[in-house]
Amino acid sequence: xxxxxxxxxxxxxxxxxxxxxxxxxxxxHNTLYxxxxxxxxxxxxxxxxxxxxxxxxxxLPKDRFSAERLKGVDSTLKIQPAELGDxxxxxxxxxxxxxSYNEQFFGPGTRLTVL
Amino acid sequence: xxxxxxxGSHVSVSEGALVLLRCNYSSSVPPYLFWYVQYPNQGLQLLxxxxxxxxxxxxxxxxxxxxxxxxxxxxxxxxxxxxxxxxEYFCAVTETSGSRLTFGEGTQLTVNP
Numbered sequence: 001x002x003x004x005x006x007x008x009x010x011x012x013x014x015x016x017x018x019x020x021x022x023x024x025x026x027x028x029h030n031t032l033y034x035x036x037x038x039x040x041x042x043x044x045x046x047x048x049x050x051x052x053x054x055x056x057x058x059x060l061p062k063d064r065f066s067a068e069r070l071k072g073v074d075s076t077l078k079i080q081p082a083e084l085g086d087x088x089x090x091x092x093x094x095x096x097x098x099x100s101y102n103e104q105f106f107g108p109g110t111r112l113t114v115l
Numbered sequence: 116x117x118x119x120x121x122x123g124s125h126v127s128v129s130e131g132a133l134v135l136l137r138c139n140y141s142s143s144v145p146p147y148l149f150w151y152v153q154y155p156n157q158g159l160q161l162l163x164x165x166x167x168x169x170x171x172x173x174x175x176x177x178x179x180x181x182x183x184x185x186x187x188x189x190x191x192x193x194x195x196x197x198x199x200x201x202x203e204y205f206c207a208v209t210e211t212s213g214s215r216l217t218f219g220e221g222t223q224l225t226v227n228p
Contacts, residue, residue, distance in 0.1 A: 033215070042218025043216070048215060093158075103161055104216060
C-alpha cells in the first residue's frame with residue numbers, strides 16, 4: 001500500500017513569490033493534516049480536514065496561507081506571498097478516522113527555502 | 116491545554132548501551148501518547164503508542180515506553196542501542212482520537228561505535 005505522497009520534495013523560491021504544496025493521502029483515509037516543522041523543532045498543526053471540511057484551522061495564518069481539499073482526497077497548501085520565516089518543512093499526514101484511535105501516517109515532507 | 120517536554124535535545128550513547136529518552140506531558144484528560152522517529156530528510160514514523168490498557172507499551176525496533184500517570188511521563192527506552200537507531204525522536208500527545216498531535220521539540224540520538 002502506498003504511503004502519503006507529497007510533492008515537491010524541495011522548493012526554493014524568492015520572498016514575496018507564491019508557492020504551493022500537494023499531498024495525496026493514503027487511500028481511504030478521511031482525515032488529512034498539514035503540519036509545519038521548523039528546524040530543530042517538533043511539527044505543529046496548521047490545518048486538519050475531515051473529508052473536504054476544514055475542522056481545525058486555528059493555527060493557519062490566514063493572511064498568507066490557504067488550503068483546500070476539494071474532493072475529500074488530495075489537498076493543496078498555498079502560501080502567497082512567501083516570507084523568509086516560512087522556510088521550513090511542510091508535512092502532510094493522514095488517518096482513517098473512526099471510533100478508536102487512528103494512527104497518523106506522515107509523508108516525507110516538502111522542504112521550503114525562501115531566499 | 117496539552118503540552119510535551121522532552122528533556123535533553125541531544126543524547127549520546129555507545130553502541131550496545133541503554134537508550135533512555137525522557138518525555139513529560141501535561142493534559143487535562145487521559146492522554147493518548149506517542150513516540151515518533153524521524154530520519155534525515157524523511158517523514159515521521161510511529162515507534163509506539165499508548166491509548167488505553169497496559170501501561171508498558173512495546174514498539175518497533177526493540178523500543179518500549181511506560182506510561183506513568185503519577186509522574187506524567189512516557190519515557191522511551193531500548194536495552195541495547197544500535198548504530199541504526201541514530202535519528203531524531205519526538206514524543207507527542209493528543210487528548211482526542213484523530214485530533215491534532217502536540218509534539219515535543221525532539222531529542223537527537225547519537226550512537227557512538
